[in-house]
Amino acid sequence: MKIQLHHLSSIVCFLLFTGGLFAQKAETPDYTYDVGGNINDMTLTLAGTMVVSTSDGLVGIKPGSNELVFKFTDYGSVKPEEVTYIPASPYLIVDQGGVGGLKALSALSSKKAVIDYISGKVIFTTESKGWKTVQTADVIMPDNKLVISGLQKEGSMAEKNTAKLAVYDLITGNLDYSFFLNEPGKTTAKYFAVTGTPLLLKDKLLVPTTQGIYAKSHSGQTLWENDVKDVNWMTSSADEKEIYAFDVNDTGSKTEIIKVKPDGGEAWGDKVKVDGVVSNFQIVPQGLIVVSDKDTSGKSVLAGRSESKINLLSAANGEDLWDKAPKTGGFVQHFYVMEDGILFGIYEGGINKVAFDGTPLFKKPLKTGENIQIMAETPKGLIYITSEDANIVDLKTGESIWNKPLKFKKAESVTSAFDEAHSRYLINADDELFAVDAASGDVSTLANVKFDEKENPTTLAVRDNGIFLGSDQNMTLLDFDGNEKYHEYYKSPGRSTFGKIMGGITAVATTALTVTMAASAGANRNGMDMNNLDSYNETGKEAKRAQDMFASMAGASFEYLSKRFKASAATEDSQFILSNLDDGVGLVKLSKADGSVEKEILLKDKKPEYEVDDFGGVLYYKADNKTIYAYNLR
Template sequence: MRKLNQFVLLLVGILMVNVTLAQKAEAPEHTYDLGANINEMTLTVGGILIAATNDGLVGIDPKQSAPIFTFNNFGKLSPEETDFIPASPYIVVSQGANSKFAGIAKTKRAVINYITGKVIFNSETDNWNQIYTCNVVLPQNKLIVSGIQKEGDKFEKMTPKVAVYDLGSQKLDYSFFLDKPGRVGIAKDFSVTGVPLLLKSMLIIPTAQGLLAKSHKGDDLWECKIKGINWMVSDVTEKEIYGFETTTNGKNTRIHKIGSNGAELWKDDRKVQGNVSNFQILPQGLAVVSDKSSGGSNSVFAPSDESEIAFLSASSGEDLWEKAPKTKGWVQHFYVMDDGILFGIQQGGINKISFDGKTLFKKPLKTGENIMVMAQSPNGLIYITSEDANIVDLKTGDQVWSKPLKYKNSAAVASTYDSAKNRYLIAADGDIFAIDANSGDVKELAKVKFDEKEVANTMQMRKGNIFLSSSQNLALLGSDGSSIYQEYYKSPSQSGFVKVLSGVVAVAATGLAMAHAAKAGANRTNSYGSANDLSNYNDYGKENKMAADMFASIGDAAFDVMSKRFKATAATENAQFILTKLDDGVGLVKVNKDTGKVDKEILLKDKKPEYQVDEIAGVLYYKANDKTIYSYNLQK
């Protein structure tokens, strides 16, 4: 009996040792002592972590043992003073711009290349006393600055000026004054009112006095009296320019057309209600989406909260459609097809209009609210909302499936295509449906109930099996719906920490950033591709390749780094990282998607840890204390 007890004690001891080893806090690969309190951590699209501290900004590259840059020139910066330029390696930091004394008090700007760690523009060192506008222009890779520069004689030091810098070489290309220094007469306001448009042969500056066109050496080309332009876009030839002016009350937008010689090409400008959110120049005319908002007003005179779609003549600005399609909500999806315009409404509904204003669908398609997916599939247009899903004929709008797949309104809906069995798989509110791609026959394949009332937000095929996951749960099903495993990792708490993004969500976020950069229209011609092309279903790799190719085309070392990053396989391809409650405290676990087993644990010993996970590079950044960040290699 005594030997048995000794054996039990020995066995318990061995188990305790194993548990202790399993829960041991892993040593970080790098420790970064930033020397000041950390207020915020931001993981950039280029893979560099930016920490905002009480002293300024710090950039961390996980491949380096020390920060690659520290920017303390302006001191502590609020989130509003730190602008991460989408789809670029640039941060524009500001000070004084949002002050109530802006225009009187000194304003400062700096541009940081967070990949190289270099400050490539600093208004202080370049003797700018006031900065009015500071715009990064892509894909030309230029910086356009306007303001007052403390150089030259006393008149030049008081005259508004514009300067164009090359971001790659960090050198000034050219600069010019917006008014003649020392001009005698009534003072004129030459403040810059919007984003300049950089073309191959000229730079157009929107000012309170009108549009000013300059050569790339700063020589005068022409002036146009159209005032208050906010942003511009040109056609592919750069001979026709469209300027957008938001009215003083902010409820309407006026569209102007100007020639490359400064001539007004429309007899009258074209007014649309609301703010223009999408604009595309097409051979058949101009597609315009504008969003009207009541601003929360209950007045009967307030505009309704909805989008309008217009199709204008490029030659005159007149509306080509006798009757605009009714939206009765926000345009959530907007795609230009060969035969017309396809759009989906956030409140539900899909329709398609020909370029001459005729309805191409037999009748508007009714759908549930929040259209999460609209994409090309081999069988037609697949749409997935929070309530239903279907495939429809893109020519007629007829349902390919005899009736929509309906399910309980779900906070998240995951889906994928099973090419081996030629079927679509959809997970909504715990139900897994299999839809035959040819017949549209629906089969309830399985039920998967996740803990903490989570629902699957990721679904993918893995070697013929079906993988499902959420923040704290993951499961693998056989092709017949049978359970291979289901694992749950308890969350440390219901709030107070940042949950890891799924790979699909991360890619979608990247796609949105790219679309935002392209759709904004400013600084761009339509020759750089369209954000209004309908994507193919489940084609995330294609989207990443497009992003990588765009970065590579700019021909700059930092953009080349970003291009290689987007071509890389995500570290999350075979694993999911979950923050959970371990025996000895809160930690991050690396879970194998094929087995559901933990391959790696990192004990963080913090009830509400602040952290970021780079899913592409496989790096965990953890705020160890107020001034220190640890980085862990999750791929080892």
């Protein structure tokens, strides 16, 4: 059932479709997994482990045997929203019965479990570690620590009813130390609870509570305490001599910033208030860069526009060092700290750069299209690609290096790559493949690329034998002059069911993004350098960065992650497409080199639910409500 045309999916086939005309018997799988209960959700993790939420609990599967990696049934049925995956780690948290909220002060009964989904080890459960209820659970990376707060089961009646905090080692599962937030049995009208993410430093742990910040040694001894209450998150300088705490009000309209002295005292006379929620904060020699996002959607006109604000504060007293903050006119989507100043891009369109004294460095702000997909450094300057245009500009002045920006209609998907052998940038948008000479900036149309079903290319890669573009149902290879070498199209069986997938190169990029987002939301981020402008790289560099990151962390699961991203992706030379085969709905494996069919896997029903792990080269298929098949795609 093959037709002609072009396009391929991204380096990770995120699949879970519907379709087909006839129910068929599925091809014999390489592995079969009975997950016990009815399947509620399937999530493919960064490690390639498929985590399945069922009516009985949570299970993990990974090809290599028909055995489950783990089966967690302590809490019965687990819903997808009760599972949190910790970015850039092998850990997940199961949370049942907790009540959320900005301050997270609920002391209602809640059960939590922490599982290493690579090894299958259940590291922590509320019950196994002797907790009556767990209020907060924070995984601290890259330290591999778990910080728990709540009420314990053991001890006197006073101890059972006194808020306690404990630190566990995630590699061994053992308790490092624990302490009560206040003295058990001491009569007080004060309510003690943890209000935000603790900050783990070299020689102490800072815990934000309803009554102030508590500094504890790594053996649990009190070093100091203050009355800075209801802090949501904290951060420190690399040398840990400067500590900053952030308190977001209940509506998210204001954030207070407090500088804490090494002895716990407040370094500034007054708390500094900024509009909205702080989304980025960086300590630089010139002061403190603060990006805050103010969202006034749904509010009165008097509330002003929704936008980000950028300020530079004095580290000495918190005063605003800029007479006039740079205008954003929207939300900061890209933010980079450079030697000579701050470079930022706005989602609604626009790029600007200001010196640390607040003066503009670009001759005038760049006008760009909306949704800046890429901002990166090249030998010639800053390349940016949006949904409407692309250009390279001088990083010092903002002046165009190319003769003029490349403009196209607002595209649903824009893909790009650098053709090193021909010294040119390739950008595909609006069914057109543009070639931009890296030296002169001259733009030419290399080819017109139209895909069936009105698909847009989601993958563009330079191969030894040509230029490859692909989408869900299409794939094509062009020679380096833009002539079509082949074009394959397989009709989609339908698209009413989509799955969640994290695999391959896209997963690595997603991981980097979620790390950044988690840090912005208040995770431990002392020492995290999130705001460096990356170079424009060819595909594969992100995987290498992930490999190196995991290799630097302790534990067998991180060693496994490092090895996983050291290997090449299964989709490096192949494309997987779901379509109607001669005998029913199935998955076709096609060679990117010549478009030939390398393998076909017939699935069972008209609406198959499946996911593809591109790095592992595995197809996971939901055979029935309690069974998952795994097929080797390599």
